[in-house]
Amino acid sequence: MISVAIVGKGNVGVHLYQQLVKKDQLNVIQFDSRQPHELNTFNVAILAVSDHAIPKVSKNIKCPLVVHTSGTTSIQELKNPYRKGVFYPLQSFSKEKPVDFPKVPICIEVEEQQDEKLLRFLSECLGSTAYPISSVQRNHLHVAAVFANNFTNHMYEIAKQICDRYNIPFQMLLPLIQETAQKVQYLSPSDAQTGPAKRNDLPTIKNHVHLLEESYKEIYHLLTTSIQNHGKKL
Amino acid sequence: MISVAIVGKGNVGVHLYQQLVKKDQLNVIQFDSRQPHELNTFNVAILAVSDHAIPKVSKNIKCPLVVHTSGTTSIQELKNPYRKGVFYPLQSFSKEKPVDFPKVPICIEVEEQQDEKLLRFLSECLGSTAYPISSVQRNHLHVAAVFANNFTNHMYEIAKQICDRYNIPFQMLLPLIQETAQKVQYLSPSDAQTGPAKRNDLPTIKNHVHLLEESYKEIYHLLTTSIQNHGKKL
Structure with a gap:
């Protein structure tokens, strides 16, 4: 069982949660981004927060792998002490409208190759296609x-x-x-x-x-x- | 029975012909645009020729109602002696691809109100929606x-x-x-x-x-x- 923490309750956070929570292979819990969290027992924390909040929020999260979901923010803006990554769904989200994830390409970026497999698996769980894309790209x-x-x-x-x-x-x-x-x-x-x-x-x-x-x-x-x-x- | 002459064998002419010829209520014949035609027995001649050819070709056509199919040409560029009109399908046509006429709005313009009915009927035969649109519009x-x-x-x-x-x-x-x-x-x-x-x-x-x-x-x-x-x- 893979444990996923989703940090943030905005558009992206809500849509990701709603979709991932349906999967039997995943244990998914959503957290508020305004408090620090000890997420050591999770495999990955997905930060779905606004771009400017990424350094601050990531600093307060203890989880082996922390990924952000921003299109414009470098992986280096993550200030957590362990592994970092990016999981960026390329589509415009609106709160009211359900997201058709099979039509949302996911840009993934990792620092350690071992993490790519996990992010690809999460993309599959969404029904999306994953593309390895660097911060510059x-x-x-x-x-x-x-x-x-x-x-x-x-x-x-x-x-x-x-x-x-x-x-x-x-x-x-x-x-x-x-x-x-x-x-x-x-x-x-x-x-x-x-x-x-x-x-x-x-x-x-x-x-x-x-x-x-x-x-x-x-x-x-x-x-x-x-x-x-x-x-x-x- | 309404008789329709389509003058011109380019993209627009071919697509209009292929669609209109299927209709039992219409008698449709397609003509080459390079020769003069006596089309007195037709109800309408649809000129599907390039914009610059409209004055010259229309001058050589004898038909009670002559309409062109251009988006940019004024109704006044028609130089036929009788009634004039415009029947402009707003969509980009390509030779290879079948046209989905229900998705093509038709701009119609007439000088005499009586002709609007006929042009609306032709739009219906195509499955298109007709919009009365002036040359300026x-x-x-x-x-x-x-x-x-x-x-x-x-x-x-x-x-x-x-x-x-x-x-x-x-x-x-x-x-x-x-x-x-x-x-x-x-x-x-x-x-x-x-x-x-x-x-x-x-x-x-x-x-x-x-x-x-x-x-x-x-x-x-x-x-x-x-x-x-x-x-x-x-």
Whole structure:
């Protein structure tokens, strides 16, 4: 029987607990992060706390292996005296919505090879796929995720503002949004690219810039140029 | 029986023909766009030709109602002597892939109200939803679609480049990409927004800019600022 302590009761902590507690092979207990804990009898303590709290909370935990769940924090921010690791689920969690763990890749990092097996096993228990990712890689992955998630969502936001302004139902764009996300599931984004920038359709680009309000003209320009430069690099 | 002439054998023409020809209520014939046609016996001619060819091809077609299928071309570019209209399917078509028409909104525009009924009926035959959209609106919708589709895909492209550079499997981001597109199917993009820009997490933003190569720093800056300004406007 593997004993897992989950420290922290935020989104990530709650979702991990709810899923792992179902497994017969695991003994899982959830702890509050605001107190020190003697967790010597546990195999692993998973810290599901906010990034800035990681050094302080980890210092107060006595457990043979302590892992954090942050996308942006180096493994070295763990200040526990024993073994350290990272167990970072790459997905945006919200409290209300159940997490579909088979669709959540888990970035794992360890200092001692023996611990990789345990973290892989926990990923399996979640139904997730584990990827060994170093702290440096995780940092870059997090930037990449900002483009793939936050900036993409901002493109939707701008599209919606244009629609709202001209009384166009935004729902008209929803199938296109889905199709665009769907396409890169099997095509590389550069092969999937279409549109005026890609085909260097200058009259359409000129017309679009003319139609846009000031604050979006610059974004249109920069992204159009970036698509064109990317095309040249390939 | 309604008679439909489809003029043009490119992507859009072929997909419309394949779908409409199945319907018992329609008589559908496809024509080459390079010759003039006497189509007086047809109820409608659908021009599925490239944008720049619309004036020339429409001039050579004799049919009581001629509609084009372009997202960016005004209804006035039709140079046929009788009634004009627009029948624009908002989705990116590719030759190889069957089109899921129930997921394709159709923008319809007419000059004479009587024609709206026919274009709505054709949308129904495709299983699509028709939206009455003026030429001015269609123009703006097309810009919005560039953000929602081409620029979004470029965000995926940049994410992939970051991944490739640091030997991170891009497939790790695919579930996040799907989730991001999925969320706005029921939440407004501004409600769905998360990330360092949204929560004004300056240390993370600074770290990200530091990690990025020169050509992406500017995009990161501009989009971060735009997300922050958008937040203020709400």
